[in-house]
């Protein structure tokens with residue numbers, strides 16, 4: 001745990017002592033307090049949990065997911081939580097281990113009954129041959145950005161429903177009904193997204209960070225290069241020159257960025273290649289209109305269609 005967080009944990013320990021032990025006991029009829037690491041999961045916990053849950057999210061949507069700052073308020077929320085919902089695949093490795101160590105609430109730690117790891121059962125892509133953080137690799141367990149996969153809503157809702165049911169079996173039927181209603185809405189959205197993607201197979205793009213690889217795999221898009229040398233490693237002049245050469249050779253005319261891309265590098269490559277730059281959401285809440293996971297994915301599709309010059313199906 002880094003020093004700042006250690007100090008914060010000490011301060012919070014005093015606060016918690018003052019609050020007494022009653023915080024961890026759920027009274028009959030009280031809502032389940034769920035802390036989600038990202039707003040995408042918070043949205044889906046709300047969808048499945050409805051009135052039975054009270055949800056907050058650690059990341060609000062504009063942060064660099066690999067560099068979320070742990071705050072005292074996060075420790076307090078986790079200390080009182082019935083559950084923590086995280087993506088996993090090391091996405092939260094920069095802030096969750098320290099918070100879990102400092103929050104004094106074993107229930108929300110791995111192995112606790114309130115720990116929901118939403119990527120359980122998911123097949124990650126880009127898994128390195130050797131598990132290692134050597135060289136600053138931010139994706140040691142494969143690509144963690146599964147929240148931008150069009151199939152992720154369904155996967156997350158399944159894991160969240162299981163987690164909530166394990167915590168409050170008395171509300172099982174209610175959670176299952178809400179989950180199934182969400183599945184029905186997802187099915188409608190997925191059909192619409194498939195209409196966008198009908199024209200996308202083989203379309204080429206360059207991406208700043210490796211956030212959109214699941215989406216590319218599902219739709220047959222070709223990511224011909226990344227501006228980062230590797231996840232978390234800023235572009236070097238040499239690497240940028242290679243990216244420009246690749247884009248020209250591949251006739252790639254689109255660069256996808258997210259809120260925390262380094263846009264001076266992007267501008268340089270766009271100028272040299274005359275490519276269009278499209279800013280895509282990479283988690284809920286960062287860009288207006290992306291408060292819900294379905295809304296965020298809708299915007300990803302709309303913006304990509306505009307960048308590729310392909311059809312945007314009319315809204316029903």
Ligand SMILES: [Zn+2]
Pocket residue numbers: 066138139144145209210211231
């Ligand atoms: Zn990443």
